[in-house]
Amino acid sequence: MSSAARSAVITGVLAAPLIVAAAPISYADPGGHGSAYGLTADGLVNLPATPSVSSSGNGPTRQSVTRLPDNPLVDASALETSARGRHGHARVSDLEVAKALLRAETVSARCHAGKGSSYLGNARIAGRPLAVSPPPNSTLRVPIKGVGDASLILNRQERTANGGVTVTAMQLNLPGVHGKGQQLNVASVTCEPKPAKPQPKPAKPEAPKPTPVPRDLPVTG
Incomplete structure (x- = not known):
């Protein structure tokens, strides 16, 4: 199939592109960091990551949106995120992607102290039901006629440099045109692990008791 034909097919799925500038999110923080976002597309x-929160304190930071901006790829409602030190939670409701290629009533991810999980409520791709609590990094391939194979990673988990974890409930990768593919991440959280307990200092050994040394006493007289 020519590049022009492939472009015509995939734009039937994605329609015209929508460009929204996105600021990078930094998760590096030594003080018990937690963060979350509802959805991002590239x-x-x-x-951009919508909505996005991060926190290094004990009190939670929350953000939500009731609807995504109009775009040809994805629709969702009630995107909710919260974060506090070493904790993150993201939830997306009424997800519909690429003209019903992917649907879900609820998609959520959470993590705490370096451990995380995902939950999918009534989720389907190309009509196939998806597991409610999929194992980490479960991958499915779905053929799209005239375009190629899409891949879907469920409960995607990656270790961060400091031993924490990033959990993304869904990552959808669609084949592209002219080397430009499409990626969608839904419900993603990052949190740091608990700090390692300090090792007790070894007790200092007691000094050995002195050993008496026998000596001959001089005899006089």
Whole structure:
């Protein structure tokens, strides 16, 4: 299939591109960091992390949106995120992607102190039901006629440099045109592990008791 034909097919799935500038999110923080975002897209359609929160304190930081901006790739409602030190939670409701290629009533991810999980409520791709609590890094391939194979990673988990974890409930990768693919991440959280307990200092050994040394006493007289 020619590049022009492939472009015509995939734009039937994605329609015209929507460009939204996205600021990078930094998760590096030594003080018990937690963060979360509801959804982000990169490729023919670009969407920043929406909504996005991060926190290094004990009190939670929350943010939510009731609807995504109009775009040809994805629709969702009630995107909710919260974060506090070493904890993150993200939830997306009424997800619909690429003209019903992927649907879910609820998609959520959470993590605490370096451990995380994902939950999918009534989720389907190309009509196939998806597991409610998929094992980490479960991968599915779905053929799209005239375009190629899409891949879907469920409960994607990656270790961070400091031993924490990033959990993304869904990562959808669509084949592209002219080397430009499309990626969509839904419900993603990052949190740091608990600090290692300090090792007790070894007790100092007691000094050995002196050993008496026998000596001959001089005899006089």
